[in-house]
Amino acid sequence: MKEEKTAVLLLRENPVNPGDPYRMKELRGLANAAGYLVLDEIIQRRERDHRFQIGRGKIEEALSCHPKKLIFYNPLSPTQVFNIRSEFPVQVLDRFNLILEIFASRASTREAKLQVELARLSYDAPQVREELSFRKRSEQPGFRGAGAYEQSMYHDIRGRMAKIRAELKEVEAMGEERRKRRRDLGFDLIALAGYTNAGKSTLLNALTGSEVDALDQPFTTLSPTTRALEVNGRRALLTDTVGFIDDLPHFLIKAFHSTLSEISRADLVLLVADLSDPLELLRRKLVASHKALWDCQVTAPMITVLNKMDQMDELDAQMKIDQIEDLASNPVMVSAHSSQGLSKLKQCIYQRLPPLxxxxxxxxxxxxxxxxxxxxxxxxxxxxxxxxxxxxxxxxxxxxxxxxxxxxxxxxxxx
CATH class of the missing domain: 3.30.70 (Alpha-Beta Plaits)
Incomplete structure (x- = not known):
């Protein structure tokens, strides 16, 4: 029988600027997506503890639930991970490594697996020296002569990263050739982008009549999924890609460059957002999405698809759109679930595609x-x-x- 994965979630807030009240909810969604049963959620408002990130008392409180792992929203340094593991009988994980764990479990193609491995190594490489040198300074048993071992491990990681990049470069070249071939056949290329769990896969199904998995959880789509779409006689290919998330490290964007090139090389980008989100959360997700698109070097025209209009009063929805107009170019309200607004969206797509x-x-x-x-x-x-x-x-x-x-x-x- 498979052992149950249990966890306690921890979040340290800055006492001067507490931040977003939805961060713990997002962390819970990520933990559930990774298969963890969340036993408790602990929030502490204090300055950063240099040893454990959060206060010792809160860690002891979390351990009273007997979890298999402690999952921190805040990023953990190698030193903090080492300190917690040394003083408490528990495994620890921060939000970024939790995301990588989800990616690893969902990577089904060779390309996706390589990108996940590259992201993992990109995260590990600059921290290997710090962690091992810390162990050496602490004179932990079994680390005599750690300097040579450290250098060997570091060079092994760098060598593996170089091999993965070379292989992904070949994959990217094949993707570029595939896009050229599709354009030669008369297809316009349209990409779906947006914050994770905004309804991109559901919208893909609604627009193309396909039956792609569209689960109510983050990072359902990891590898690009493409389906045919016809708009007023123009043939297009609509591609769904991996969702964005707040504070996405730049090296993760670089690791998934071959996948995200489906967005950067598209003729038109549909930026999908969840209109039913509270205004503060909606703005945060749009800001994070625009930052990711900037990192992807997207230059194509963009339509902001405000999804889940069926969950909103029409007047409230319009008031919300007025307050995000600086972040929502060419906004169109739709409901991918009920198909409301899809005709208007298709007309907008037709108008924004490269003119004939x-x-x-x-x-x-x-x-x-x-x-x-x-x-x-x-x-x-x-x-x-x-x-x-x-x-x-x-x-x-x-x-x-x-x-x-x-x-x-x-x-x-x-x-």
Missing amino acids: KKYQIRLPYTSQSFGELSRLYRTSELLDVSYEDELILSLRGRAKDVARLSKRAKDGPAE
């Missing part, structure tokens, strides 16, 4: 020209084809779709 221009192209009668004509039927909107001394094509499409014909085209864009 009218072209008139003349081609000679060759087998290559007829091959290009066949391709243009798939990738563009052919308005007219005249078979005279040469092929005369009138079409509406993207410049890049007709660029390969530019040397043979005798007329340019016809606006």
Whole structure:
């Protein structure tokens, strides 16, 4: 029988600026997603304890519940982890390592597993020296000659990171080639982004009629999921990606670069937010999402999809939108669950996709020209084809779709 995973959650708040009242709720959601049974939640308002992060008395209070692990919202230094493990019979985890634990349990593809490992090593590498040198200074048994061992471990980690980066670079190159091929076939690329558990997977299902798993828990989607979507005759591919979370370390963004490139290379980004969240929490999540998008170097047009409108009074929803207008460009209210607002969203998507221009192209009668004509039927909107001394094509499409014909085209864009 599998042993039950139990935990007590601990949060230290700054006495001057207590911070967000929803942080403990988010930590509980992460712990539940990782499979922990939460026995208690402890919050202490005080300055940072340099030895344990939180006061000794609160740790002793947490241990009275006999948990398998203590999970801290606050980041723990290697020294604090060492101190707690040395003085108390319990395992400890901070919020970032809890997130990595969730990622590791959900990583099903080779790419996702490599990205999780790279994130773990990126976190461990700068801390290995500190932890081992601390043990050496403390003269713990079994660490004689730890300096050489420390250097060996550090170099092993750096070597493994280099190998993973090289492999992920190949994966990213294949992704870039895949995106190019999809565009050559006439597809627009649209990416779903947003805070974890905002309803991105549910929206993907609602827009495309698919049945992707959409669970009410954080980080349901770890690897990109792509489905076809047609909007007013334009063919698109909609991709769901890993959700964002507050205080996401920059090296985690870098580790998941090959996955997040689906957002940074998209033609249009749908930023999904939970409109039913309290205003303060909604703003915090939008700020965190915009920071992550900035780290991903996203430059594509953006639509802010305010999900779960069915849980809001219409007047209250509009008042809330007025108070987040600085963070919500091109806002559209929808309910992915009840399909409310999806028609308006599709119209907005159509308007924000890269515009199509009218072209008139003349081609000679060759087998290559007829091959290009066949391709243009798939990738563009052919308005007219005249078979005279040469092929005369009138079409509406993207410049890049007709660029390969530019040397043979005798007329340019016809606006």
